[in-house]
Amino acid sequence: MAVQRVELRKVIGTTPNLFFDPVISTDISLPLGSYSFLMNMSQTGEFKYYTVSYDEAGNISIISSVVTVKVEKKK
């Protein structure tokens, strides 16, 4: 079975929660199983993201590690 899509989600609470965390973007191209999301950071703050994948039968993976982006104002 192949991976059908990868979702990029933004953590809105203190820990990841698949029920509440919004999907920021979805990648369905997945060349050779790789995915990529390009995001323009328009607000200051500290933002946490993770990804989760779905196969063609609808099974969902365990979530990935969480990555953190710190966005600051230009001086």
Added chain:
Amino acid sequence: MALELVKLYDSEGVFIEDVDINAGTFTTIVDQGSGNKGIKAKSLDDAGNLSAFSTEKRYYAGCTNTPLCDLLDDTGDSASDDLTNDNTPRIQLEITLPIPTGCSQVAASSIKRLELHHKIGSAGSYSKIADLTSLTPVGNDSFSAIHQFISELTDEDHYFKAKWVDAQDGESQFGTELHIVVDTSAPNTPTITLDDGSVFVGDSVTISGTATD
């Protein structure tokens, strides 16, 4: 006065055969070939008086239609790729029969049962797993039935095909094979990489990784 026999005729009134009456009823087997047919009768008493024609019974003989199988619990993004993560899925069987000329619908009694056969893997062999007799009318010419798996299917390829059995125990050919894949295993945990974890407003970041199943 007593009835002596029943005379059977086709739709055009052409005589077919005489049938003896036994305790007020008669039974016979008539072969008029295949297609839309009709049959009607007159009764003859022992004084030689012949009745008027009975109501004509219409039927379709020699139907070669076969039932189709469908996976109802198709999961995932596509609802028609026959992939499912439900290992106790429902398989629906549906048969469409020709409506006899002059009739408004197919009689439910035309179908005694639908048979569902199953094999595991392409190299497996088929075995009957269900006789479905609870049929649901679909429109005027179709009937469906659902088989719900109770025991869990293994994660692999499964094949189904079906036949229908008529009121006289005549069996159809098998219909088109349905191939489904049961997969209940989750994809691997995606890897994730962030190209820059500290940026200024207006900058872009790329989050990438791999996702495999």
